Amino acid sequence: MYEVEEYKISEDQLISLLKSLLKIKKENEWIEFKLNNDEPHMIGEYISALSNSAALCNKEHAYLIYGIDDKTKKVIGSAFHFDSAKKGNEPLYNWIYRKLNPKIDFNPYEIEYEGNKVLIIEIDKANNYPVEFDNVAYIRIGQQKRKLCDYKEKEKKLWNVLNQTSFENEIALSKLDKEDIFNLLEVSGYYKLLKLPFPETADKIIEDFLGEGFLKELYGRLAITNLGAILFAKNVHQFKTISRKSIRLIQYKEKSKLDTIREIDYNEGYALCFEEILKNLDLLTPQNEHIGLALRTQIKMYPELALRELIANAMIHQDFNITGTGILIELFSDRIEISNPGTPLISIDRFIDHNPISRNEKLASIMRRFNICEEKGSGIDKTIKAIELFQLPAPNFLEYDSGTKVILYEYKNLSEMNSDDKIRACYQHACLQYVLNEKMTNETLRTRFNIDKKNAAVASRMLTEAVSSGLIKEYQSSSNSRKYKSYLPYWA
Numbered sequence: 001m002y003e004v005e006e007y008k009i010s011e012d013q014l015i016s017l018l019k020s021l022l023k024i025k026k027e028n029e030w031i032e033f034k035l036n037n038d039e040p041h042m043i044g045e046y047i048s049a050l051s052n053s054a055a056l057c058n059k060e061h062a063y064l065i066y067g068i069d070d071k072t073k074k075v076i077g078s079a080f081h082f083d084s085a086k087k088g089n090e091p092l093y094n095w096i097y098r099k100l101n102p103k104i105d106f107n108p109y110e111i112e113y114e115g116n117k118v119l120i121i122e123i124d125k126a127n128n129y130p131v132e133f134d135n136v137a138y139i140r141i142g143q144q145k146r147k148l149c150d151y152k153e154k155e156k157k158l159w160n161v162l163n164q165t166s167f168e169n170e171i172a173l174s175k176l177d178k179e180d181i182f183n184l185l186e187v188s189g190y191y192k193l194l195k196l197p198f199p200e201t202a203d204k205i206i207e208d209f210l211g212e213g214f215l216k217e218l219y220g221r222l223a224i225t226n227l228g229a230i231l232f233a234k235n236v237h238q239f240k241t242i243s244r245k246s247i248r249l250i251q252y253k254e255k256s257k258l259d260t261i262r263e264i265d266y267n268e269g270y271a272l273c274f275e276e277i278l279k280n281l282d283l284l285t286p287q288n289e290h291i292g293l294a295l296r297t298q299i300k301m302y303p304e305l306a307l308r309e310l311i312a313n314a315m316i317h318q319d320f321n322i323t324g325t326g327i328l329i330e331l332f333s334d335r336i337e338i339s340n341p342g343t344p345l346i347s348i349d350r351f352i353d354h355n356p357i358s359r360n361e362k363l364a365s366i367m368r369r370f371n372i373c374e375e376k377g378s379g380i381d382k383t384i385k386a387i388e389l390f391q392l393p394a395p396n397f398l399e400y401d402s403g404t405k406v407i408l409y410e411y412k413n414l415s416e417m418n419s420d421d422k423i424r425a426c427y428q429h430a431c432l433q434y435v436l437n438e439k440m441t442n443e444t445l446r447t448r449f450n451i452d453k454k455n456a457a458v459a460s461r462m463l464t465e466a467v468s469s470g471l472i473k474e475y476q477s478s479s480n481s482r483k484y485k486s487y488l489p490y491w492a
Contacts, residue, residue, distance in 0.1 A: 249281075
């Protein structure tokens, strides 16, 4: 099993951190000095208060420091040993962590400073939700710890800050040197994808990555953001925040999950493994020998453009705050299913025409610059157009529990499609025509399915059924001739 390589802060670095914190004249919302008060419940409350206050103050971490006189800042030393402390029979760390909601990291460090033992507890700032301890959220008011619910304006301000927090901007790994950056990130991928010359100096690379938001400078050292890690990590398992966000491809023998042929885990950052995923799909997917309107003999079953866009969409629109799950690509004998955590921010009925709303706009922007996905707002309609060109059944967009799934189906004759397949195809065709500033007609639907003109009644029955479903509607034109009747999606 892969062992995560941890980049631990050295004692020299901790001493440097302590010196910088001692330069602050007095305790504030995100720093608390203590001597020996080791009451477990009090420590948990302070972790909640300091974490929430750090978010309000735009600090990545808060600090609870033992062994310092809070008035004089004199180093006195502390007899409190956090690592060996217990609450009952349970280690203190475990007891506190269990009572925090949502879970955040807090790391205790013991150092010798001026001949005295000092304990520094570094606490991550709150993300997405206020941090509660034992079901109560706390906040710092000046140098005092208070219940958040008693300060409505502070609570409102904190929620505003948390709602504007971007996962991409958060820290994946901090306290790093330049060498660590090059050990953890495949920096060359950035220059290859943008077709830029590789810089001659490490400083230039660091400067570029800082400018893009892949790195930040914190406390005189470097930190990798979630954006930098998810794009360029040599191994995502080295980053706790994205360790479960690797992409997984599973190929099954038949139409069910009973018999697995192979599983592939892509542990590199998305920008590094994207093309490899497409190459593997190209090797694993069958060819379509059906000769249709726009198909040649021996052509891949699924259009590359559709796969490219749908996999990129799964990357861009996923909810990174849903832990324990990532993007899954499942290849069956008759279909491909692409799933990502997070329900869509717009109705699945409006994927074709609606400008996308992304949870991760920086990720979306850089992936467009890398030409991994289409320009904003054009990807899904180009996907549907490619599907129609290949005369495949209409893809199925599904929302479930806390995720989104799209299903691409292998080629079927029109006679093999069920009613839902035909209605979905009519609706998506109507949406595509509308986006192209056209309208769906019997003729355009026949072209979409390669239906001979003499069988126009087949297309007419499909249109009638789709109108009855409520997904399309007749366009009210000045002509009553059925020959020129046209149709729009229900929302147009």
